[in-house]
Amino acid sequence: MKAVLSAGNLGLSYPGRRLLKQRPARPALQDVSLRIATGDSVGLVGGSGAGKSTLLRILLALEKPDAGTVTFNDTPVVPGPASSLRWYRRAVQYIPQNPAASLDPGMNVERLLLEPLRQLRINGDHRRMILDALQRVDLDRGLLARRPSELSGGQKQRVAIARALVPAPTILLADEPVSGLDLPLRNSVLALLEQLVHRDGLGLLFVSHDLAAIARLCSQTLVLSGGSIVEQGPTAAVYANPQTREARELVTSIPGLGRDVGQDKP
Numbered sequence: 001m002k003a004v005l006s007a008g009n010l011g012l013s014y015p016g017r018r019l020l021k022q023r024p025a026r027p028a029l030q031d032v033s034l035r036i037a038t039g040d041s042v043g044l045v046g047g048s049g050a051g052k053s054t055l056l057r058i059l060l061a062l063e064k065p066d067a068g069t070v071t072f073n074d075t076p077v078v079p080g081p082a083s084s085l086r087w088y089r090r091a092v093q094y095i096p097q098n099p100a101a102s103l104d105p106g107m108n109v110e111r112l113l114l115e116p117l118r119q120l121r122i123n124g125d126h127r128r129m130i131l132d133a134l135q136r137v138d139l140d141r142g143l144l145a146r147r148p149s150e151l152s153g154g155q156k157q158r159v160a161i162a163r164a165l166v167p168a169p170t171i172l173l174a175d176e177p178v179s180g181l182d183l184p185l186r187n188s189v190l191a192l193l194e195q196l197v198h199r200d201g202l203g204l205l206f207v208s209h210d211l212a213a214i215a216r217l218c219s220q221t222l223v224l225s226g227g228s229i230v231e232q233g234p235t236a237a238v239y240a241n242p243q244t245r246e247a248r249e250l251v252t253s254i255p256g257l258g259r260d261v262g263q264d265k266p
């Protein structure tokens with residue numbers, strides 16, 4: 001069965017403060033709806049302050065919207081105590097910006113991959129789950145005893161992604177997972193994410209400033225600006241024929257991008 005994470009008409013305003021004077025609340029998100037299904041990948045692009053992190057926090061049930069709902073397979077997802085959200089944290093995992101930097105340097109790979117299983121109180125054969133996750137990111141089990149300092153940059157990145165995979169989620173929310181990576185590392189992370197979507201059937205929300213990466217990875221693209229989705233549709237169509245000023249500015253900032261979408265991947 002397809003798993004679907006949906007957001008409907010999300011809105012959130014942060015109270016504005018200027019020194020001690022209260023200013024009117026400014027919407028960080030307004031009427032945002034999206035749908036991420038297994039086997040598909042959605043790119044979310046937007047400039048600084050567009051509302052991407054706010055949206056991710058709401059999708060991760062870390063923040064409650066003022067308006068709208070998040071549902072997973074039609075079950076409402078509402079921020080609350082860890083115990084009430086364990087099922088959701090298992091189904092929907094997060095890949096942070098610079099995932100390798102999020103690894104605890106004092107833990108070896110086995111311990112790093114065991115930790116999410118413990119935190120989410122997942123029972124079963126932990127060793128098998130850890131080996132499965134390692135295999136899905138193409139890492140050898142010989143690395144289990146190593147600490148992050150004994151791994152290459154690419155291996156660290158893969159371990160960090162394996163941490164998200166070890167609870168066997170169906171949806172991944174990735175926040176700028178390739179920003180700051182050199183080209184070979186960026187390409188290998190993109191190839192891995194592509195594999196997780198197309199081979200393993202995971203659903204992916206890929207938040208990025210890297211439009212070429214979105215073009216390679218995502219069938220659909222959403223453009224967020226000023227807290228609203230100003231454009232959405234098949235990635236090739238959004239890039240080839242952007243309808244809004246915001247989307248045009250983003251696309252023209254990368255020469256040749258609109259032309260290249262849909263052609264052979266790098």
Ligand SMILES: Nc1ncnc2c1ncn2[C@@H]1O[C@H](COP(=O)(O)OP(=O)(O)OP(=O)(O)O)[C@@H](O)[C@H]1O
Pocket residue numbers: 014015027028046047048049050051052053054055
């Ligand atoms: N905790 C907060 N309190 C008040 N305003 C906030 C808070 N967090 C975000 N904002 C404001 O909400 C708007 C959206 O911010 P958000 O961090 O979601 O944008 P973003 O698209 O992730 O930006 P960036 O790419 O720079 O990280 C911005 O105007 C920001 O200043």
